[in-house]
Amino acid sequence: MGDLPASRRAVLSASVLAPLLAACGSPRSERHPPAAPASPTSSPASAPAPTPASPTTSAAPSPPAPASGPPRLRQAGTIAEDLAVPWGIAFLPDGSALVGERDTARVLRVASGRSREIGSVPGVVSTVDEGGEGGLLGLALHPSGDWLYAYHSTADDNRVVRMSFDGRSLGRPQVVLDGIATAIHHNGGGLRFAPDGLLFVSTGDAEDSSRSQDTGSLNGKVLRVTDRGGVPSGNPFGNRVWSYGHRNVEGLAFDAEKRLWASEFGDKGFDELNLIVKGGNYGWPEVEGSDGAGGFRDPIAQWPTDECSPSGIAVVGGYAFLGALRGECVWSVDLASGKSRRWLEGHGRIRMVAAAPDGSLWVGTSNKDGRGSPSAHDDRIFRVTI
Secondary structure, eight states: OOOOOGGGOOOOOOOOSSOOOSOOOOOSSTTSOOOOOOOSOOBOOOOOOOOOSSTTSOOOOOOOOOOSSOOOOEEEEEEEOSOSOEEEEEEOTTSOEEEEETTTOEEEEEETTEEEEEEEOTTOOOOGGGTOOOSEEEEEEOTTSSEEEEEEEOSSOEEEEEEEBOSSOBOOOEEEEEEEOOOSSOOOOOEEEOTTSOEEEEOBOTTOGGGTTOTTSSSSSEEEEOTTSOOOTTOTTSSSEEEBOOSBEEEEEEOTTSOEEEEEOOSSSEEEEEEEOTTOBOOTTTOSSOOTTSSSOOOSEEEETTSOOEEEEEEETTEEEEEETTTTEEEEEETTTOOEEEEOOSSOOEEEEEEOTTSOEEEEEOTTSSSSOOOTTOSOEEEEEO
C-alpha cells in the first residue's frame, strides 16, 4: 500500500534511554539493502493506553509492571559459527539447543563451542536463490520433550510438521497443519507453545494482503491449534485463527504473565511489536503502526520501516529483545513504556534472538541469507548476558 496519511501514522515518542549508534532499518520485505546510518537517537515508542473492551478497538496494550531497571546487554562469547542462516531454535533441558538452518533444512544440536547435525527436514523448499524468505523456519519443542515441531515451506504450501525426538535424532515428519499459502516473501514461520500446551503459529500474507482481513484464511494470522493441529475450544472464530490483520509475523514469545508478543514486518509505514490478544485485528493492509482511534489494535512499539525488520524475539524481565535484519542490531523494548534502545551492532544482519534457560540470550546472525555480506565463519550464534 502507499504512504499512509498523517492521521493514521502516530509516530511514537520516547525519551532517550542512552546514546544510540547506527540506524536499524526495515524493508518492505527482508530483501532490501541496509539503510544508511542515522544520527544517534532513541526510537519512537508507543505510549500505552487502557486496553479496550473490544479486541478490535484501537489502543496500545495494557503493559506489565515496570521492570526494576533498564537492561544492559553484554556479548559473552561465541556459541557456534560456520552456520548457514540459523532461524528456528528450541532449547533442551541441559541448556543446549536444537537450531534449524533455513536453506539447508538441517537441524543441529548446538552447545557452547560445538554443533552436530541430528537430522534434516525432508521436503523443505528454500527460495534463497530468488532472494526469498522460505525454507526451514520456526522450531518448537513439545512440552513433553518427545517431539520437535517445525514450520517450513514446500513447493505447494507452508506447513507445520512434528518429528519424534529421542535426544539423539529425529523421526519421520508427521503433518500437523498444512495449506498455508506460500510465496517468495511473507511466509511468517513463528512457533511457540503456550503454558497450557497449545501451539501458536504465525503466518504471513504470502504477498496477497487481502488474506490478512479474511478470518477464513490461514494467512496473515496468528493461529492457535492443538498439538495435533486441531481447533481448540475458545478460539474466537471457530477455526484456527486467533488474531488477524497481520502482514508478516516471524517472531513469537510469551512473557512472565503468559502474554503473547509478536514482531511484525511493515511495508512503507512501520514495523511493529504487538501484544497478541484473542480476536484482535492488527490492521493490515488498512494501516501500519498506530492508528489512534481508528479501530485497530495498536502496537506497544513501532519503528519506521527503514529502522528495524524485526524477526526473532525474546522476553526477559519486562523487556522484549528483537533481532533486526536490515538494522543489524538487537532492539530492546521496555514493555511498560514502549521505549526502545539498540544494542549489539557490528555483526551484520541479526535474525535469531532467544531466551536461554540460564537467563542469557542467544543471538544469531543471518548474513548468508542472500541479502547480507558474510564475513569469515558466518553465520554465528553468540551468547549475550543481560
